[in-house]
């Protein structure tokens with residue numbers, strides 16, 4: 001086994017087997033979610049993070065149907081609400097690696113307010129935005145990222161509203177980490193997710209995802225013809241915000257992928273809390289005794 005494969009599949013404290021779940025995948029054949037699930041597991045193994053130290057939150061949708069296909073602590077929440085759930089976990093225990101997954105439907109509509117505030121608060125979460133440019137689980141409605149005028153099942157004449165460029169939007173909000181990757185490139189996704197996990201703050205990762213059943217517009221081939229990696233740009237400096245903002249704009253001809261921006265001076269939310277600075281315990285440790293007392297009291301009455 002090459003050393004690269006060894007890191008992805010097996011590491012000092014953890015191996016891919018530890019993230020195994022024997023539940024059967026229910027996604028369509030060729031769905032981008034298969035690659036995303038593989039890359040997420042590989043990234044965790046390559047970062048040597050054990051399932052006990054990981055918390056994965058899933059939104060509702062096809063992306064969320066991955067929640068029981070991976071081992072470890074997981075929570076499958078409400079549509080558009082994955083960021084508040086992840087925030088609670090990240091604040092309760094700063095030692096956890098918190099990974100949140102959401103679709104473009106959830107993130108750009110119901111959940112868009114949560115996204116805005118998570119970016120400005122810089123919670124220490126890795127957020128994977130599965131952008132298949134439609135609401136897939138409810139069968140192909142146009143979302144805010146569906147390309148304008150493209151016919152979808154819910155809008156056969158195309159959607160008249162402008163398309164939202166997610167990465168450009170996220171950068172305009174001042175994200176401390178903004179990356180874009182492609183569901184057809186497991187190796188790049190793995191490396192980008194690793195970088196997101198290592199970043200201290202809210203890491204936004206847009207995954208351009210093909211949806212073979214409901215999105216006949218932005219297909220795997222459509223992306224393959226347009227995407228390029230920022231490593232192909234000579235001297236690209238991903239700590240330069242203006243360069244990132246500039247290359248994030250084009251979503252139709254040449255689409256930039258990789259870590260577009262990572263703020264080296266990012267200060268995550270928990271480090272901004274003066275009253276938690278000198279604590280060696282986590283909030284989750286501090287409520288343990290209260291939980292014990294209430295359990296004892298409760299047991300007396302039943």
Ligand SMILES: Cc1ncc(C[n+]2csc(CCOP(=O)(O)OP(=O)(O)O)c2C)c(N)n1
Nearest residue numbers: 061062063079103104105106134135136137
């Ligand atoms: C609050 C709420 N609104 C609507 C729904 C119905 N619903 C379930 S899945 C889904 C589509 C999800 O689309 P997206 O978030 O893009 O995820 P994908 O299925 O594409 O991964 C919708 C609208 C719901 N469950 N809860």
